[in-house]
Amino acid sequence: MTKNIAEIITERRSIKRVDEAPIDRAVINDILEKAAFAPFHSKVEPWHVAVLSKEAEKRRFVNAIVNSMERMQGEPLTRERREQIKDGNERKIVAPPYTLIVTTDIIGSGKKDFEAIAATSAFIQNIQLLAWEAGLGVLWRTNNFIFDSEVVAELGLDGQQIVGCLQITQFNEIPDAKPRRPLSEWVKDLD
Numbered sequence: 527m528t529k530n531i532a533e534i535i536t537e538r539r540s541i542k543r544v545d546e547a548p549i550d551r552a553v554i555n556d557i558l559e560k561a562a563f564a565p566f567h568s569k570v571e572p573w574h575v576a577v578l579s580k581e582a583e584k585r586r587f588v589n590a591i592v593n594s595m596e597r598m599q600g601e602p603l604t605r606e607r608r609e610q611i612k613d614g615n616e617r618k619i620v621a622p623p624y625t626l627i628v629t630t631d632i633i634g635s636g637k638k639d640f641e642a643i644a645a646t647s648a649f650i651q652n653i654q655l656l657a658w659e660a661g662l663g664v665l666w667r668t669n670n671f672i673f674d675s676e677v678v679a680e681l682g683l684d685g686q687q688i689v690g691c692l693q694i695t696q697f698n699e700i701p702d703a704k705p706r707r708p709l710s711e712w713v714k715d716l717d
């Protein structure tokens with residue numbers, strides 16, 4: 527039986543555990559096409575998506591992350607630390623069948639850039655919900671390297687801001703829901 531939207535919203539979970547089983551690219555494309563019906567406040571939709579499915583693409587991303595962490599540290603990483611960072615990111619980026627880098631156009635105007643990030647976040651949530659409906663799990667990550675313009679340049683995504691790195695995977699176990707605050711804690715009337 528198909529689920530209604532309230533069920534999909536409340537039953538969706540972030541899925542951390544990676545399953546390496548392949549996923550048909552047509553399923554991903556279908557999710558992206560539908561997710562693009564997210565609202566946006568500009569003439570063109572502000573989001574872009576780099577779909578990483580081949581090992582070489584994913585490793586290129588991992589290398590860019592390692593280089594970024596080296597820059598953040600301000601001195602060369604030891605070989606051991608480099609391997610450690612590489613291994614950790616390979617588990618997160620190379621192992622899942624798909625890693626999506628979702629970016630948005632940034633033009634240097636506060637209001638327009640705010641709207642672009644907001645619209646792209648709505649687009650990402652559509653991806654999460656559509657993936658859940660298709661039986662797939664997503665984890666939306668925002669690590670420090672997303673603010674490193676050199677990472678974006680290294681990946682050929684100049685002029686864009688990464689809004690999320692999404693791992694997409696099949697899953698067997700559904701994590702418990704993170705409890706949400708009761709409405710009374712965060713809703714108020716203005717009178």
Ligand SMILES: Cc1cc2nc3c(=O)[nH]c(=O)nc-3n(C[C@H](O)[C@H](O)[C@H](O)COP(=O)(O)O)c2cc1C
Nearest residue numbers: 538539540541542665666667668669690701703704
């Ligand atoms: C903007 C944003 C950034 C996030 N970044 C990370 C992250 O870097 N690492 C991570 O493990 N989860 C990340 N998450 C996932 C959250 O941890 C997760 O959504 C939250 O714990 C609630 O769980 P749920 O998605 O299963 O409801 C992020 C979520 C959002 C919306």
